Amino acid sequence: MLDNNSGKIYSVNGNMITVQFDTFVTQNEIAYAVLNDAKLKCEVIRVRGDKADLQVFEDTKGLKVGGLVEFTDELLTVELGPGLLTQVYDGLQNPLDSLAEQTGFFLQRGVYLPPLDRDTEWDFKSTAKVGDKLIAGDKIGSVLEGIYDHWIMLPFSFKGTWEITEVKPNAKYKVLDIVAIAKNEKGEIKEISMMQKWPVKIPIKCYKEKLLPEKTLITQQRIIDAFFPVATGGTFCTPGPFGAGKTVLQHALSKFAETDIVVIAACGERAGEVVETLREFPHLEDPKTGKSLMDRSIIICNTSSMPVASREASVYTAVTLTEYYRQMGLNCLLLADSTSRWAQALREMSGRLEEIPGEEAFPAYLESLIAGFYERAGLVKLNNGSTGSITIGGSVSPAGGNFEEPVTQGTLKVVGAFLGLSRERSDARRFPAIHPLESWSHYKSILAQEDIDYARETLSRGNEVEQMMKVVGEEGTHIDDFICYLKSEFLDFVFLQQNTFDKVDAATSEERQIFVFAKVLSILKSNFDFTDKDLARRYFAELRQIFTDWNYISDKTEEFRSHEVTLDNKVKEHSNA
Amino acid sequence: MRKVYHKIIHIAGNVITVEADNIGYGDLAEVTSRQGVSLAQVIRLEGKKVFVQVFAGARGISTNDEVRFIGEPMKVSSSENLLGRVFTGGGLPRDSKPAINDDLIEIAGPSVNPAKRIIPKNMIRTGIPMIDIFNTLVESQKLPIFSIAGEPYNEVLARIAMQAEVDVIVLGGMGLKYDDYLKFKNTLDDEGALSHTVMFVHTASDPIVECLLVPDMALAVAENYAIKGKKVLVLLTDMTNYADAMKEIAITMEQIPSNRGYPGDLYSQLAARYEKAVDFDGAGSITILAVTTMPGDDVTHPVPDNTGYITEGQFYLKNGRIEPFGSLSRLKQQVNDDTRSDHRDIMNTMIRMYSEYLETKEKQSMGFQLSNWDKKLIKYGAQFEDTMMNLSVNIPLEKALDLGWQILADCFDKSETGIKTDLLNEYWPK
Structure with a gap:
């Protein structure tokens, strides 16, 4: 299988090799270094004269x-199709x-x-008909993947308008089976299977327009x-x-955020943490669907001891898979932990390439890469008028x-x-x-802005x-100042703090947050008749205790209501409100 | 017949360059000079040039000395006979017994597939309340002791090793003072643990390159035992020396440094070692306890900083005590809900109170009038430091928890603790 497109290793330095090539190479194309009977995947990252520098994964x-x-003339791609979820x-x-x-x-x-299992059969139901004129990203049919209607779409790489010339009957197919055939204006004919490939470093843009994100994503984390x-x-x-x-917070978000799909990119972090997730x-049950949480998740796991070049690729892999599900009109959350490790991977390669270093030896193009990554988030209007979204959270x-x-500063510039x-x-x-x-945050709270302002004012006064x-x-x-301080501490303890290891307190629904916050706010706004500081401190300690206990009680129980009465009575003891 | 090369064209630091063909990256070589024979490793290839790092150092190597390539990477024996033995970083016997060269296995092997790991769930009891209650050590955890020169970190390390119930102990010593090495050896011997211990020791006076090999040798041996179903505890001291050795090599190789002279891949290099800690699905486990000395007690120094991001917490040893702040065991949640129902609440409450005590102490030292609450905190702080934080205290977890309740009851009212009411009813001393 030796074609012209090959080369010979000229130098090896850590995970970078320099290759003298025979004919031509493409920037960022994938190549394989042959070692005995194994082939090691590499990516071209620089070309100089007849030599190319490749990072080895x-x-x-x-x-x-x-x-x-051996060069492949293909960029680094991922496979997209049914079967990605739970992987x-x-x-x-x-x-x-x-x-x-x-x-x-x-x-x-x-x-x-192969990332997608070749033998699994999926129940395909077509939605497109012969004669339909479609563009990339339009739905041809769907299969049921877990609880989601997984769209089989006209591949994103198809340019222009394509006319469907054949649709296979509804039946069970494997990912590589042909389910439709399409023809474009130039008369090109292509077969379409349920699987397509897409280069990870290029955003999928098969949508009408980007919209302004306005709806709050409920994470069930009060703060x-x-x-x-x-x-x-x-x-x-x-x-x-x-x-x-950071990681405990990311875990909480991945469990409790009210979203359709969660993609977790464990990038250069501890293997143990990923193991916990997987x-x-x-x-764990997804409260919304009653199914296992795994059914809505994909985990991309390139832990710190795995090769550094594939760490760099892992965030792109993750975001591309997320974009794929967004194209089906789903709301997706991508959690990347941690983007600093990704930046460090860039730094290591930049060092090997002997590029002129920027601040702390990070490459000068770091900020634009960070911006490019976060810009792949967004709420979009798809071709058929429905919307899909990607929310990106990076630690x-x-x-x-x-x-x-540099990494924090570069990130702060581009996040909301x-x-x-x-x-x-x-x-x-x-x-x-x-x-x-x-x-x-630049986004809208689930609570009224004036209430939030009042609470934040209390916190900052308390801090003063x-x-x-x-x-x-x-x-x-x-x-009076002392009571203000006690109030701000109270707000901190009973609302801002949340015990992620408690079954009930770990997640607070939107409804409960609104209800509980009203109670907190009424206490913050009450006047208390204390003259003695020790007494005031003790009273607030008791109040806090009652409230914390309340946080640990499920709001669907009778106990929740009876405890509320206890709390109200306690408040009345010293407040003249 | 392996070819011998006689033309060394470049010598810088511990790296020599020869011109040779058909050499594999990472292969070993033998360099024979008037200093004797030393192993060396290929660390870079460029055209005909082969860059070789000499383990014993390049001092005394002349340009016409002999370099012979062995054609395979560094290996270590996986024989059962390793137990009770002491080796150098290069794998040669440090005791006066014969070398062991059977069942060789590769060092610095590939990373464990995360799908073959399981969630750690066994607590390792140490008898030290600051660890058992507040930052529980868990089997398969990787945990460094952050400390400064002069603190008894090696003693703490040895003590935990002696208390822990493990099958095999592997000690990796880097830049160890000769005295410290002897102390370790004596402690292990006194406690009868030497027979299930393997030691790889690089002392401060040994060639720096051997220091770089120590963790890989120790962990390769540990991994081999773990796969065979053994519970292995690896002790690495001191990882800052290891990082400094890496820095030294990187600078002589003219790499662009990233932070205070350390190479840009410091994180990845440290992670590749620490990540060997594992609980295998269907085999044994590796727990790594390391020492990271912090130059100038600065936790933001690149070595402790990068380490902290890799390891599952750290014990912060200062003034002969394990500090509650800065110390952390990330895996404690895996085990501390099955120990006793009050474990987590005692842990959180006592730390919170101690943090309030420190604020009060500050207030006191500034001469402010103390409220009743402040006085309670002062009383509490003193008791906490005397009993809980005292490293000479050696009691099982359950006794330590009871002690915690005793201290709380001695200093505070029930409602001031902020503990859930049902726990107060169950445990508050009558």
Whole structure:
């Protein structure tokens, strides 16, 4: 199978090889370095004269100068079709479960399996008819994938208008079986199967227009939905030092966010965390559908010890799969943990290429790549008038927890909400450790803006009083200021903080958030008749206790209502409202 | 017949360059010089040039010395006879017993398929309340002790190793002081643990390249035992020396440094080692306890910083105590709900109170009048530090939890604790 398009290795340096090629190469095309009976996947990342620099997606141990490299003339692509949901892939869309069956405990290099199972049969129902004129992304038919109507579409790579000349009868087909045939104006005839391929680094744009994201995405995390909301089709980032709870927060979002599809890109992070997701999700129930959470999820898992070049590819793989489901009019959430590791992968390659380094040795083009990634989010109007969306949430792991670094800064420029996690809050075990005074969001809250403003005012006043007390002491603080401080602490404890390890408190529905917040707000607005600070402190401690207990009670029980009465009575003890 | 090369065209740091053909990336070579024979590894290929890193260092190598390529990468023995033995980073015996060269396995092998991992669920009991209650150590966890020079980190490491119920202990020593090496050896010997221990030790005076090999050798051996179903505990001390060795090599190779001279792939390199910690589906496990010394007690220094992002938490050892802030076990949630129903609440409440105590202490030192609440906190803080944080305390988890309730009851009213009412009813000392 030796065609002209091959080359010979000239140098090997870590995961980069330089190849002397015979005829031509394409930037970003995929090639395979042949090593004994294995072929290692590589990508062309620079061409100079008759030599091309390739990043190798595998360990390069054993490669020799003069070794054969075969070029494919294809960009890095993913397979799109039914069967993606519930899968766990590596950064190059290798199915990890099937790999484990074949290679055992370890990931052997050079083993690539088809991402979509070739033998599964899907029940195809056509919607297009012979004679229909379609453009890329239009529905030809559908199969049922779990609970979703999975569209079989005119492949995204088809340019112009195509006329359907044949549709196969409704029956069971495998992904590679032909289900329709189409002809374009030039008379080209193409067969269409249920699977198509798409290059990961190019956004899928088969839609009419991008719309402004306005609807709040309910994450069931109180501090997010109420104070720093994220819109369906919006973007947000969660930077924070290690140990501040980025991953726990991402887990909570992946479990409780009210969305159709969740794609998790575990990019350069701990394997253990992914294992938690992939062992837990099949057993967790999606409250909306009653099915397992896994049924709505795809996990792209390129952990920190897996080859760094495929870490770079993994976020693109993830976003491309997300775009595919968006094309079916679904709302999708992409969680990338962590974009810093992706940026570091870029830095490593940039270093090997001996490019002139930018700040902290990150490449100069880092910011435009980050922007390009987040811009693939959005709410879109599809060709048939329905809408689909991608919400992207990226966690950022800034060196030393200092947000003044290139990845955080580059991300803040392009996202719509900033949920900054703080060491100070996590040390005080105030979780989620999203800093209520430093974070921001451009999106609409589920609560009335004036109420949120009032609550934030209380928090910032409370913070001022706290700072002041550090200087003048408690005795020098006026009782009114002191009560304001207690109120802000109260708000923090009973509403902003949320126990993700408690069955009930882990997720608060929109309805409950509105109900509970009204209660909190009425307490914040009440006047309390204290003259003694110790008494006030004790009273608020008790009030907090009752409220926290209340948070742990399901709102569908009688106990929830009886506890509310206890709370109301407690409030009346000292408030003249 | 393997070809011998006599023309060394370049020597810089510990890296020498020869011209040779048909050499595999990562292959081993033997360099014979007046200093003796040293192993070396191919770290870069460029046309005819082969860059070789000499384990024993390039000092004393002359341009016409002999380089012979072995044609395969670095390997280590996986024989059962390793137990009780001590080796150098290069795999040679450090004790006066014969070398072991049977059942060789590759080091720095591929990464474990995440699909073959399981969620860790076994607590490792250490008898130290700051660990057992507040930051529970879990089988298959990777956890460093962040510390500064002069702290008893190696003692803590040894103590945990002795208490933990594991089948095999593998010690990887990097840049270890000779005294520390002897201390480790003696502790293991005294406790009768030497017979199930393998040691790879690079002391501060050994060639720097051997330091780089230590974690890979130790982890390859550990992995081999784990696959055979053994519970393995790997101790790595000190990973900062390892990172510094990497820095030294990177700089001599003229790589563009990213942060304070460390190479841009520091994160990936550290992760590749730490990620060897695993609980296999259907086999044994590897738990990694490491030491990372923080230059200048600075947690934002690239080594502790990158480590913190990789490991599943850290123990922060300062002033002879494991600090509650900064210390973290990310896996504690996997185990601390099956220990005892009050475990999590005691953990959270006591830490929260301690954090309030520290604020109050600050207030006190500034001379402010203390409220009744402040006085309670002061009392609490002192008790907490004396009992819970004291490293010489050695009690099982259940006793430590009871002690926690005792301290709370001694200092506060029920309602001030913020603990759920049903737990208060069950555990509050009468």
